[in-house]
Amino acid sequence: MSGKRSTFLISALVFGFAFLYVPILLVMIYSFNEGKLVTVWTGFSTKWYVSLFSNDGMIDAAWNSLRIGVMSATLALALGTPAGLVMSRFGRFKGRTLFSGMIAAPLVMPEVITGLSLLLLFVTLEQMVGWPAGRGISTITIAHTTFCAAYVAVVVQSRLSGMDTSVEEAAMDLGAKPAKIFFVITLPMILPALLAGWLLSFTLSLDDLVIASFVAGPGSTTLPMKVFSSVRLGVSPEINALATLIILAVSAMILISSLLILRSERNRSRAPSTEEA
Amino acid sequence: MTSDTPEKSLSLKQRFDRWMIKHGRVLVIGIPYIWLFLFFLVPFLIVLKISFAMAEYAQPPYSSLFDWIEEGVTVTLNFGNYLFLLSDSLYATAYLNSIRIAAISTVITLLIGYPMAYGIARARGSVRSILLMLVILPFWTSFLIRVYAWIGILDREGLINAFLLWTGIITEPLIMRQTEGAVFVGIVYTYLPFMILPLYSTLEKMDVSLIEAALDLGCKPWKAFLKVTLPLSMPGVLAGSLLVFIPSVGEFVIPELLGGPNTLMIGRTLWNEFFANRDWPIASAVAIAMLVFLVVPIMWFQHTQSKQEERQS
Amino acid sequence: MLVPEAVLDRAHEDVHKTQPWNNPDAVPYIRFENVTKKFGDFYAVDDVSLDIYRHELFALLGGSGCGKTTLLRMLAGFEEPTSGKIYIDGVNMAGVPAYERPTNMMFQSYALFPHMNVEQNVAFGLHQDGLPKSEIRTLVSDMLALVQMTKFTKRKPHQLSGGQRQRVALARSLVKNPKVLLLDEPLGALDKKLREQTQFELVNIQEKVGTTFVMVTHDQEEAMTMASRIAVMNEGVINQTGTPFELYEYPNSRYTANFLGQVNLVEGVLIDDDEKYAVIKSDEGGCEIYIDHAVQGHRGMTFWAALRPERLRLTKEPPEDTKYNCVSGKVEEIGYLGGISTYHVRLASGKRIKVTEPNSTRQIEPRYTWEDPVWVSWEAGAASVLNK
Numbered sequence: 001m002s003g004k005r006s007t008f009l010i011s012a013l014v015f016g017f018a019f020l021y022v023p024i025l026l027v028m029i030y031s032f033n034e035g036k037l038v039t040v041w042t043g044f045s046t047k048w049y050v051s052l053f054s055n056d057g058m059i060d061a062a063w064n065s066l067r068i069g070v071m072s073a074t075l076a077l078a079l080g081t082p083a084g085l086v087m088s089r090f091g092r093f094k095g096r097t098l099f100s101g102m103i104a105a106p107l108v109m110p111e112v113i114t115g116l117s118l119l120l121l122f123v124t125l126e127q128m129v130g131w132p133a134g135r136g137i138s139t140i141t142i143a144h145t146t147f148c149a150a151y152v153a154v155v156v157q158s159r160l161s162g163m164d165t166s167v168e169e170a171a172m173d174l175g176a177k178p179a180k181i182f183f184v185i186t187l188p189m190i191l192p193a194l195l196a197g198w199l200l201s202f203t204l205s206l207d208d209l210v211i212a213s214f215v216a217g218p219g220s221t222t223l224p225m226k227v228f229s230s231v232r233l234g235v236s237p238e239i240n241a242l243a244t245l246i247i248l249a250v251s252a253m254i255l256i257s258s259l260l261i262l263r264s265e266r267n268r269s270r271a272p273s274t275e276e277a
Numbered sequence: 278m279t280s281d282t283p284e285k286s287l288s289l290k291q292r293f294d295r296w297m298i299k300h301g302r303v304l305v306i307g308i309p310y311i312w313l314f315l316f317f318l319v320p321f322l323i324v325l326k327i328s329f330a331m332a333e334y335a336q337p338p339y340s341s342l343f344d345w346i347e348e349g350v351t352v353t354l355n356f357g358n359y360l361f362l363l364s365d366s367l368y369a370t371a372y373l374n375s376i377r378i379a380a381i382s383t384v385i386t387l388l389i390g391y392p393m394a395y396g397i398a399r400a401r402g403s404v405r406s407i408l409l410m411l412v413i414l415p416f417w418t419s420f421l422i423r424v425y426a427w428i429g430i431l432d433r434e435g436l437i438n439a440f441l442l443w444t445g446i447i448t449e450p451l452i453m454r455q456t457e458g459a460v461f462v463g464i465v466y467t468y469l470p471f472m473i474l475p476l477y478s479t480l481e482k483m484d485v486s487l488i489e490a491a492l493d494l495g496c497k498p499w500k501a502f503l504k505v506t507l508p509l510s511m512p513g514v515l516a517g518s519l520l521v522f523i524p525s526v527g528e529f530v531i532p533e534l535l536g537g538p539n540t541l542m543i544g545r546t547l548w549n550e551f552f553a554n555r556d557w558p559i560a561s562a563v564a565i566a567m568l569v570f571l572v573v574p575i576m577w578f579q580h581t582q583s584k585q586e587e588r589q590s
Numbered sequence: 591m592l593v594p595e596a597v598l599d600r601a602h603e604d605v606h607k608t609q610p611w612n613n614p615d616a617v618p619y620i621r622f623e624n625v626t627k628k629f630g631d632f633y634a635v636d637d638v639s640l641d642i643y644r645h646e647l648f649a650l651l652g653g654s655g656c657g658k659t660t661l662l663r664m665l666a667g668f669e670e671p672t673s674g675k676i677y678i679d680g681v682n683m684a685g686v687p688a689y690e691r692p693t694n695m696m697f698q699s700y701a702l703f704p705h706m707n708v709e710q711n712v713a714f715g716l717h718q719d720g721l722p723k724s725e726i727r728t729l730v731s732d733m734l735a736l737v738q739m740t741k742f743t744k745r746k747p748h749q750l751s752g753g754q755r756q757r758v759a760l761a762r763s764l765v766k767n768p769k770v771l772l773l774d775e776p777l778g779a780l781d782k783k784l785r786e787q788t789q790f791e792l793v794n795i796q797e798k799v800g801t802t803f804v805m806v807t808h809d810q811e812e813a814m815t816m817a818s819r820i821a822v823m824n825e826g827v828i829n830q831t832g833t834p835f836e837l838y839e840y841p842n843s844r845y846t847a848n849f850l851g852q853v854n855l856v857e858g859v860l861i862d863d864d865e866k867y868a869v870i871k872s873d874e875g876g877c878e879i880y881i882d883h884a885v886q887g888h889r890g891m892t893f894w895a896a897l898r899p900e901r902l903r904l905t906k907e908p909p910e911d912t913k914y915n916c917v918s919g920k921v922e923e924i925g926y927l928g929g930i931s932t933y934h935v936r937l938a939s940g941k942r943i944k945v946t947e948p949n950s951t952r953q954i955e956p957r958y959t960w961e962d963p964v965w966v967s968w969e970a971g972a973a974s975v976l977n978k
Contacts (some may be wrong), residue, residue, distance in 0.1 A: 002458055009396035012389075012393055012396055013393055013397070016389055017408075018332060019466065019469075020415050020466070020470075022414075023426035024415065026426065026429065026430065030429065079308065079309045079312050082306075083313075084304045084307050085305065086305060086309070092305060095310070095488065098318075099306070100579065102310075102313040103313070104578065104582050105315060105920065108520060108524055108529075108574075110527020110544055110571070111524070111544075112527050112548060112564070116324060116560060117321055117323065117324045117564070118316065118320050120320060120324055120327055121320040128353070144315075149309065150313075153309070164699055166698075166699050166702075167702075169544050169668055171695070171703070172668075172687075172689050173666055173668075173688050173689070173695045174294065174689075174718055174762070175689045175718030176718050177298065178297075178298070178301060178691060179301055183702060189705060202516070206419070207423055209420075224421050227421055227425070228421060228530070231421070231428065231534065234428065235425075235430070235432065239422075240429075243422040243425065243426070247418050248420075249435050250414075250417050250419075251414060251418070254417050262406065273453065
């Protein structure tokens, strides 16, 4: 590769990553600013963290968000895993096109449309069958499960497509029935993908503002909804502190899980020499 | 094998096994199918239905399409909402603006993302996984917080203005937030990982010896890029662009937080019709019209996904 | 019938035991009856009928896409035939799923379960049968001893070399004591040296356990070394079935002759025939070819004479009798391989003939050089006559 082109690529990378990270770093730095004004550095302080933790509304919202996140990520895993299996292993069946459409579309569907449509569904259902009575945590969970299941399905599908089917065929050849093959062979082999799918769903749910705003009811304010209403008015040091905590938590989680996944994959792909040992 | 075991002598487990073999496939397809059908597809039909209703002061705030009278059902379709969308230039402007802003942002994202993806794909093993991780990390961090970060930078009392005033380059603060430019920055910033990841995965799979062959055959590096690398990475370009374009058209948070009152985008319009005006039928009509605009890119996206899936298997 | 009577005459009582395919009363162990498999409009396997006998090591040989793997997968139960029937030990396999068939397969990629160690991999199939734990332990350790993997029972597949993985895969498929063991390119993933050594090991193990082996390969040398019989496949059809000896010495078609070893094919027309001999006149060869046995066909019909390069003689002087079985030409290419030399001789007609000669004595300088005029001649029994 010519030197000129590497210089171009390296500067593109430096510029790109600066663009991605400088704003986040600024938020983190200013969360320790003593003054209320974001622009003027008046000294180091952790008082905004203290005030964040004494903000009951914020704590309640965070608790709601965590509960919804765990529930919908788990449900999404339960629904998305079979969906991904169907997409990569079940061949053709009636209605496959519609099925793959319903998995691909939620990934790109504008959130306002998904939110509005789900709200109208819940209202209609309530009118017709009396369920769900009012809206709240459960309706947000259903909404999040639906679009997170699509993400899980895509993650599982792409993992399975990259996997040699002969391993599953070998299990069948040795006398294992389909359900057993799935639980004893397939599931352990796609475990890293399932972990990634769960984490992705959890963070997507934790992050969602628009859909939750549509389908939330009284008393089910989530963290993003709370943050949004405060941010609309401008920058607040308390939000800086919250942002820093979220960023650190997510980074730690991602780092640990990718190290785990990376290690298990490296173990697996590390092929020793073909010579007899 | 075709043993003639009488049905009665089967244990419960054997019966369950038989049942699973016969119906297991239907069950595995059926459960996610029904869920997605009920909570993804049916809602659109309801939106379609309500877009033909009239707004009413009621709970829920729209008229019913079906009236049960003695002999059967009468259907009252009300096209008024769609006529209203056509008559008020606000909506047409919002649609065109959304598409224009999304398209421009997509192009900028591509221009920034392509060299980055290329650089990552050509990096050495361990460096590559670190760089990739650095792209994925912001993708996992809160979207709302990343948009929020730019408020502090672009605001009238924000960091850029403070810096420029301090250096004396300007004497009056620049207006950067609440402009269309800020919306571009916001979209490019939040959607950049969506562009880089599919681009990276096609570039990474590409055989480097193809470029070496082109160079060996007398192609200049820049030409080798245009004639070999770029055409071969088109699936990634397409997937990345659609992943940025489609959701940006309906974007609400970014224009709301970074755009000005005049930055009309359709997601914002829908939000306001629903939350501020409480006009559910108009909001539904806006949603249906947006879907009509997006149906082609969404189908296209699905097509690229299924083509990729075929290549993999 | 292109195989001379003399070969078939040797089929006496003793041969009936070692060569059941020559015994009209023998019952086949595996039977394909008019089996066809279509993928869309493509015929992967087209009306194949084939009998395989107990204790055979049978090879399906052919290039990629010839249908050999599809045939094997239908035997294993991974594919159902579009039409036709498959019997194993007299039982019709239609509708029997892979997990209930009396077959086990060794996969080309070995398909070892990456999350299980060697012992667990080998025991997997026995667990599915619900055998008692103590019995499983004995069977597994016996099998690992047979394939010399006792030292590595606790290793995971990724900690093994290619040859070791191959042994584990073999042990895993053999431990269930299947009626038929299926091997899909069993040595394809090994390097050349290891492959040659493993060929004989596999044959030894097969002789020890006595299981019927059906293997798929694209390597003719591997098939000839290992198999009791070979079926040569092309475009979904079996071209010829026979022992390695029969296929090499008495090919029934130009395809088989070409696929096994090297051959010169010379086109000609039958001009004279009798109960004892036949003469083919070849414009391409510029000679008349005398065959020492009768051929089926009438005068004027087109035939091909298949001449193996090692059965041809190269001389500077014309042979004594130049009426039959000799042509003259010029040496065009020389390949010196040490033990043997190969020569390409250009005939007057433009056809090239390949000749190999053993370098059985030490020469001061090469016997022939480029552009040397030479004569190529052969015995009356050297050529096989093919009509397709």
